[in-house]
Amino acid sequence: MRYNLLVVLGATATGKTSLAVNLAKDFNGEIISADSRQIYRGMDLGTGKDIEEYVVDGVEIPYHLIDVADAGYKYNVFEFQQDFVKAFEDISSRKRLPVVCGGTGMYLEAVLKGYKLIAVPKDQFFRDELESKSLEELEVILRSYKDLHNNSDLETKKRAIRAIEIERYYAANPQIDMEYPEMKPLLVGIKFDRESRRDRISLRLKERLKSGMVEEVEGLLKSGVSAEDLIYYGLEYKFLTQYVTGQITYDEMFSGLEIAIHQFAKRQMTWFRKMERSGSNIHWLDGYMPLDEKIAKVKELFNA
Template identity: 35%
Template sequence: MTEQHGAAPRRENDQVRPKQPLLVLIGPTAVGKTALSLTLAKQWNAEIISGDSMQVYRGMDIGTAKLPLADREGIPHHLIDICDPEEPYSAADFQAGAREAINAISARGKLPFIVGGTGLYIESLCYDYQFADNGSDELFRAEQEAFATAHGAEALHAKLSEVDPEAARRLHPNDLRRVIRALEVFHLTGQTFSDQQAGQKKESPFELCIIGLSMDRAVLYRRIEQRIDEMLEQGLEDEVKRLLARELSPHAVPMQALGYKEIADYLNGNCSYEAAVERLKRDTRRFAKRQLSWFRHMKDIHWFDAGENFHNNLRSIHAIIAGKFQDHLEYHSNQSFLDGGNVQ
């Protein structure tokens, strides 16, 4: 058979490789992701990959709302307890670890399922961000750390607001490592971190199905405050004491995390217990607002209200997943809801 002029010969094995299915559940802290993730994982024969930047650290359990092993209902969870508090862990590290987990889960015939609230981590994975090697300036970093120590994290965050307001809006002032890195990128390249992120491609290497949970702001804030009260009852103060005993740098990531920095300030005599708790609740409310703002800028999300009548949305969520992964229904372990049965 004669080939057409100008056309590349087609080999029999030339086929478009299908994208790996990837289920993703996002939303602000305390919105109810954990409970729903267990329901969906059981329904869809999935293994969960944590998309939380702090749950990677061993010994940080209460303050990160880490689901105890006994409560995971036999569902494998990945990227939890993989680092000591002294070790750095970045979005690029998460991206590489999550890809490895996705490949392994897919090879087992299971559905990879990302669950979490760290916007940069999840977005960088879903859309295959390329992390530029902009180099580093250790002296500059040390100067910014010294500035934060002398003037406070809010003052350093204000410096970022001047040069990169978009990054400042997305980053919590207590997230010193990322605030300093955003300042360092601008210092080294003259380009803002936000501009670099905006230049990323927005096509996913995965067959994505992203479910987003939101909630009335007042209700969410009450849930946040209730969760913090429960963390304190469960022993958050003792958990922070154990971290302090490790003599971590005050600029180490764990000591800047929500719940740890505030209680550490109290334990170090910098404020009263009541002031620390009030600041923790305030900063967590602000963090939830930033999470929602980040996710609202992402595409391809199916949003659901996780309020009182959320059970009415479960059938719709299952139907969306089924429609997205209709060519991969082997993942589904119980199809009763599609056949008119009860929704789990």
């Protein structure tokens, strides 16, 4: 079987969307987003949806798993896995190529490895026990699980507690079987050197703030999404919500957010290296390579 799935991955601010949509156009494909926050409606600038990039030479590229849940909802990897399979089979049934685009390593690995996941119920008593612990203590607990599925949800206590709750449930319960379609993926990554990546992140943050990212958060709060729910999503929504609600100054928001995104990008690259160590063959492209050369290289790999 030749490749039936194309995956474009990389850290934040590496230009994944542009490459993915151009490849989708050339390969008669459709995009499946693998971004844990682009799921939510109304969270556009902060998640970097860049919907305008889904039109190439006047051709609209269809996309899936973007804007499928209301802001405030707690979408999870189990739901993503189910929704991904539906999108993959739908696209494939129409003789088009599924093109995955995203940087959420946990989501990518869950579908590429076909993890047998289960819907984990909430355990309020257990949550209450963890609530008194610091974020650092929660991190130690989370990393104590041998078969850790998720080591990235450490931005807030609420996310860390939920991650521990999930790992605890996995450890105590057998995983269910899930029918999974046969996939032969070609994985392509975009990579910049560390300093270039940092510069691109800082530049993009400034551009998004100018484009109205603060106003986006204000609008979400006015629409009824709670500050607590927005902070749950981390990164832009955590720091901007704290700024809008008067908890921190603008300068504190900007510097804290800039550092947090740099750290997030580092964690993303760490996850991708872990994927490689576990057997995923990622073909890395130099981020500074012109777009047409990136496209030509991917075509060469795909048709080899």
